[in-house]
Amino acid sequence: MDIKRINDKISVSPQITTSDVSALNELGYKTIICNRPNGERGDQPGFDEIKREAEKFGIQCVYLPVTTGKIMDKDGVVFRELLNDCTSPVFAYCRSGTRSITLWALSSADTLSYESILAQSKCAGYDLSGVVSRLMNKGKTPTSNVDFEHAVVIVGAGAAGIAVASSLKKRDPNLDIAIIDPADVHYYQPGWTLVGGGVFTANDTVRTTSSVIPEGTTWIKAAVAAFMPADNLVLLDGCRHVKYEQLVVCPGIKLDWSKIEGLSETLGRNGVTSNYRFDLAPYTWELVKSLKGGNAVFTQPPMPIKCAGAPQKAMYLSCDYWNQNALLKQIDVDFYNAGAVLFGVTDYVPALMKYVEKYNINLDFSHQLIAVDGENKIAKFKTVNNDKIDIIEKEFDMLHVVPPQSPPNFIQVSPLADDAGWVDVDQFTLRHKKFENIYSLGDVMNAPNAKTAAAVRMQAPVVASNLLSDRGTNIDEAIYNGYGSCPLTVERGKIVLAEFGYGGKVLNSFPSWLIDGTKPSRLAWYLKEKILPPLYWKAMLRGKEWLTKPEKNLPPNSK
Numbered sequence: 001m002d003i004k005r006i007n008d009k010i011s012v013s014p015q016i017t018t019s020d021v022s023a024l025n026e027l028g029y030k031t032i033i034c035n036r037p038n039g040e041r042g043d044q045p046g047f048d049e050i051k052r053e054a055e056k057f058g059i060q061c062v063y064l065p066v067t068t069g070k071i072m073d074k075d076g077v078v079f080r081e082l083l084n085d086c087t088s089p090v091f092a093y094c095r096s097g098t099r100s101i102t103l104w105a106l107s108s109a110d111t112l113s114y115e116s117i118l119a120q121s122k123c124a125g126y127d128l129s130g131v132v133s134r135l136m137n138k139g140k141t142p143t144s145n146v147d148f149e150h151a152v153v154i155v156g157a158g159a160a161g162i163a164v165a166s167s168l169k170k171r172d173p174n175l176d177i178a179i180i181d182p183a184d185v186h187y188y189q190p191g192w193t194l195v196g197g198g199v200f201t202a203n204d205t206v207r208t209t210s211s212v213i214p215e216g217t218t219w220i221k222a223a224v225a226a227f228m229p230a231d232n233l234v235l236l237d238g239c240r241h242v243k244y245e246q247l248v249v250c251p252g253i254k255l256d257w258s259k260i261e262g263l264s265e266t267l268g269r270n271g272v273t274s275n276y277r278f279d280l281a282p283y284t285w286e287l288v289k290s291l292k293g294g295n296a297v298f299t300q301p302p303m304p305i306k307c308a309g310a311p312q313k314a315m316y317l318s319c320d321y322w323n324q325n326a327l328l329k330q331i332d333v334d335f336y337n338a339g340a341v342l343f344g345v346t347d348y349v350p351a352l353m354k355y356v357e358k359y360n361i362n363l364d365f366s367h368q369l370i371a372v373d374g375e376n377k378i379a380k381f382k383t384v385n386n387d388k389i390d391i392i393e394k395e396f397d398m399l400h401v402v403p404p405q406s407p408p409n410f411i412q413v414s415p416l417a418d419d420a421g422w423v424d425v426d427q428f429t430l431r432h433k434k435f436e437n438i439y440s441l442g443d444v445m446n447a448p449n450a451k452t453a454a455a456v457r458m459q460a461p462v463v464a465s466n467l468l469s470d471r472g473t474n475i476d477e478a479i480y481n482g483y484g485s486c487p488l489t490v491e492r493g494k495i496v497l498a499e500f501g502y503g504g505k506v507l508n509s510f511p512s513w514l515i516d517g518t519k520p521s522r523l524a525w526y527l528k529e530k531i532l533p534p535l536y537w538k539a540m541l542r543g544k545e546w547l548t549k550p551e552k553n554l555p556p557n558s559k
C-alpha cells in the first residue's frame with residue numbers, strides 16, 4: 001500500500017486489496033471511500049469485497065465512483081458532504097489515488113486557498129494543475145475559457161521579462177508577445193547598493209513599467225496565479241485564462257522578510273535597514289551618515305539569494321564612509337553570514353579579505369539571523385556548533401539585513417517547479433526539462449548561476465534564440481555558459497569585479513590589463529556608476545545585446 005497522507009483527516013492511495021484492510025484498521029482509519037468504478041479492470045477487487053472485509057473491523061465503507069477526466073463539480077460537493085458526515089480519519093482510493101485527491105481538492109476549494117491545496121497535493125506526490133482553474137473558482141468550472149491569446153507569453157516584466165521580450169522583438173519584430181506583470185514600476189535593483197552608499201538617489205533606479213514595455217508588445221497588468229501547461233494556459237488572479245504557444249517564466253525571487261521574527265515591524269526604524277528594498281535603501285545611507293560610534297551589524301542569509309555579494313557591498317561602502325570621516329575606530333563592524341565562506345568564488349576572496357582587515361570587520365560565519373528586537377536593538381542569530389544549536393544575541397546601533405529568499409509561492413506549487421521549488425530548466429538551453437514550449441530565466445529558475453541582472457543580460461539572447469529556433473525561425477540554438485557578475489564595491493571609487501560562469505569558472509569581459517577582476521579597480525567603479533545603468537535601460541532592456549556572447553556549443557562532457 002502506498003498511503004499518501006494529505007492531512008490529519010484524510011489520506012489517499014492507489015487501489016488496495018482486501019488484505020490491506022487490516023493494516024488500515026491498525027493505522028486507525030475509520031472510513032474507506034472507494035472512488036474507482038467496479039470493473040474498470042479485470043484484476044481489480046470489487047467494492048463489495050473491500051466492504052465485507054472492512055465491516056469485520058467496524059470500518060465504514062462508502063462507494064463514490066468517478067471516471068477519470070470526468071469529475072464533475074457536483075462530485076466535489078458530494079465528497080465534501082461525505083467528509084462532513086463520516087468519521088475521520090478517512091481513507092480514499094482509486095486506481096492511482098489521483099481521482100480521490102482531486103475530489104478532496106474540489107471539496108476543499110471554498111475553504112482552502114488554491115495555493116495551499118496545490119502545495120498539499122504536491123507534498124503527497126500529485127499534480128493537480130489540470131483542475132487549478134476550478135480550484136481558484138471555489139470548486140466550480142469557470143464559464144469563460146480563454147480571455148487572452150498570444151503566440152508568446154512572458155510572466156514578469158522585470159529585468160528578465162523586458163530583456164527577453166526585446167531580444168525576441170529584435171529577431172522577429174512581428175512576433176505576437178504579451179507580458180504579464182501587475183507592477184506599475186520597474187526597478188534597476190543593482191542601483192540600490194549605490195543608493196545605500198549615497199551615490200545614487202532612489203529615483204535614479206525606477207521607471208514606469210509602461211515606459212519599458214517594448215513597442216508592439218501587449219502588457220497584461222495582472223498577477224499570474226497558476227499554470228496549466230498541459231493546456232498551454234496560465235491563470236491570472238481572478239481566474240482569467242491566458243493561452244500561449246510558448247511561455248517564458250521570469251517572475252523573480254521572493255524576499256521572505258517574515259521568516260525573521262520581529263523584522264517587518266521594525267524595518268525602516270530603530271536603526272534597522274536593508275538595501276533589498278527600494279524604499280529602505282535611502283534609510284541605509286541616512287543611518288551610515290548619522291552613526292558616530294557603537295555596533296554596526298550586517299547580515300547574509302543562506303544561499304541562494306539575488307546578488308550574493310550585495311550583503312557585503314553595503315558593509316564595505318559604509319565602512320569606507322566611516323573610515324573617510326575618522327569614525328571607524330569608534331564603530332565595531334560585524335558580518336554575520338549564514339554561509340561558511342566570504343564569497344563563493346575563491347579567486348576574489350584575497351582582495352575582499354584585504355578590505356575586511358582594513359576595516360577591522362569581525363567575520364562570523366554560520367550565523368543565521370532569526371529574530372530582531374527593534375525597540376531594544378538586539379539581533380538574534382542561530383549557529384550550530386558540533387550539532388548543538390546556540391542562539392547568540394548581539395546589540396546593534398545599525399543593522400543591515402538581507403532577507404532569506406525563495407521561489408515565489410505560485411511557482412513552488414506549480415508543475416514547472418523542481419523539488420526545491422525553482423523552475424526546472426536545462427542549464428544550457430534554459431528550456432524547461434519537461435515542457436518543451438516553456439523557457440525560464442532570471443532569478444526564478446534552477447540553473448546554478450549567480451542570480452544577477454548581469455546573468456539575465458546573457459540569458460535573454462539565449463532564450464530568444466532557442467525559442468525562435470523552436471518556432472522554425474532560421475536561428476541557431478544558443479548555449480548559456482552560466483555567466484554572472486558581481487561588482488563588489490569595496491570602497492567608494494573602487495570595485496572588485498567578479499565575473500564567472502558555471503562551476504566558478506572566471507569569465508572576464510575585459511582584458512586583465514584593463515580590468516583585473518581579482519584586484520580593486522577604479523575603472524570597474526566607473527563602469528558600475530556611469531556605464532552599467534545606461535547599458536541596462538538603453539541597451540539590455542531594448543534588445544541591444546552589448547557585452548553578451550552566448551556560446552554556440554555545449555561545453556565538453558556536459559551531456
Ligand SMILES: Cc1cc2nc3c(=O)[nH]c(=O)nc-3n(C[C@H](O)[C@H](O)[C@H](O)COP(=O)(O)OP(=O)(O)OC[C@H]3O[C@@H](n4cnc5c(N)ncnc54)[C@H](O)[C@@H]3O)c2cc1C
Pocket residue numbers: 155156157158159160161180181182183188189190191192193222223224225250251252253275276277306307310408410441442443444451452453454455456485486487
Ligand atoms: C540590493 C541588490 C543589489 C543587486 N546588485 C546587483 C548587481 O550589482 N549586479 C547585478 O547584475 N545584479 C544585481 N542584483 C540582482 C538583480 O537585480 C536581479 O538578479 C534581477 O533583477 C533579476 O531579474 P528578474 O527579472 O529575474 O527579477 P526581477 O527583476 O525582480 O523582476 C521580477 C518581475 O516579476 C514580477 N512578478 C512577480 N510575481 C508575479 C506574478 N505572480 N505575476 C506576474 N508578474 C510577477 C514582478 O512584479 C517583477 O516585475 C541586485 C539586487 C538587489 C536587490
